[in-house]
Amino acid sequence: MKKTMVSLVTAAALAGTFSLGSNASAAEVTVKKGDTLWDIAKANNITVDEIKEWNGLSNNVIHPQDQLKVALSERYKIEKGDTLWGISQNYDGVNFQKLAEWNEIPNPDLIYAGDEIVIYTAGNADAVETPVKEEAPAEEAPAEEKPAEEAPVEEEPAEEAPAEEASAEEAPAEEAPAEEKPAEEAPAEEEDNAGEPEVAQELTMSATAYTATCEGCSGITSTGINLLENPDMKVISVDPDVIPLGSKVWVEGYGEAIAGDTGGAIKGNRIDIFIPDKQDAIDFGVQEVQVKVYK
Structure with a gap:
């Protein structure tokens, strides 16, 4: 029985005609801040060179929100007499259950001639995103410094006590708040510089x-x-x-x-x-x- 492989360009032109495979999930990941090609390759059990080849990358530079393929796929046009089991026998590591899952086919025994299905031939069809937990420690470090900077602010009531005792003297009472302002501004300047590594x-x-x-x-x-x-x-x-x-x-x-x-x-x-x-x-x-x- 002759099998016909259809190019991705032809598949795009026929997408409106065929039902199977049109809802198949793409094996892609979304790049997050701090991700590297090595992290993504490790999570999906592939190599950095494979990611670069499948996505047309000439170097290792990637950006947040980029979409990267982590599997190689092709489309197959079903012919009369085909079964998912028979189609799967033409591909290493592929079985009819995977074909049904990739193409959201509820009944593997019921397929139609003329429809197209997606077949993943390399990589990880079940794309895995990199964990985000590594970013948390870097963001928490400046936050932990704030309580230490706020400690002097709690001492202000002690400075106000003498001002109450000398209520008859107006000049010292006015000087007390004036001296407090620079003390409040200093922590703010330190916070701005804390989050920027030199x-x-x-x-x-x-x-x-x-x-x-x-x-x-x-x-x-x-x-x-x-x-x-x-x-x-x-x-x-x-x-x-x-x-x-x-x-x-x-x-x-x-x-x-x-x-x-x-x-x-x-x-x-x-x-x-x-x-x-x-x-x-x-x-x-x-x-x-x-x-x-x-x-």
């Missing part, structure tokens, strides 16, 4: 990736971080003469990390990015990235 330097660097699971690797960084016990930590290896050890940094396509390791081959404007999965580290290759070093 950048000590911005660098363009050559980046490679490494893993802690290689043969003979201890998994302990030069600053004592155990990467085997903390695989989700973001750590980079640096030349301490360029980026001081222990510095908090931001790396394009990787996010915020700690400069917590060194390496014999890491000299000058070069960094090594920790990626827990060995194959992902190999796939990273060599990339030119922007690096911000915070004060």
Whole structure:
């Protein structure tokens, strides 16, 4: 029985004619603030290179609200005599239950010639969004400082007591509130600066990736971080003469990390990015990235 594959362009032209597959959910994720391609690839069990290829990306830069495909799909036009089971046999890792789920077919035994269905051939058809919990600590840090700044304000009643005792003298009573105003303005200025991390330097660097699971690797960084016990930590290896050890940094396509390791081959404007999965580290290759070093 001859099977006919229809291009996406043709499928778009015929979308008004066929019912099946028209409501199939697209395997896409919405980029959130702080997301990186590596985070999205890890959540969906695919590689960064696959995401870049499927979405036509030439680099690792993404923006909030971008829609990214995390699976590769094609459309199939049903012919007379076809069954979902028979169609699924032409694709590795695909069964008739998945075809019914992807295309919202209530009865897998009832399909119609001429309709089209979507078939996911690679990637994760059940798109997984990255968790948002990582952003919470960064936003809470300035909020925790406020009670400490408000403490002097509670002491104001103590300053007012002498003013009540000297009610007969008008001059001291007027001076007391005048002195209080600068004290109230000072915390406001500190709050404005607290939420803006200062950048000590911005660098363009050559980046490679490494893993802690290689043969003979201890998994302990030069600053004592155990990467085997903390695989989700973001750590980079640096030349301490360029980026001081222990510095908090931001790396394009990787996010915020700690400069917590060194390496014999890491000299000058070069960094090594920790990626827990060995194959992902190999796939990273060599990339030119922007690096911000915070004060």
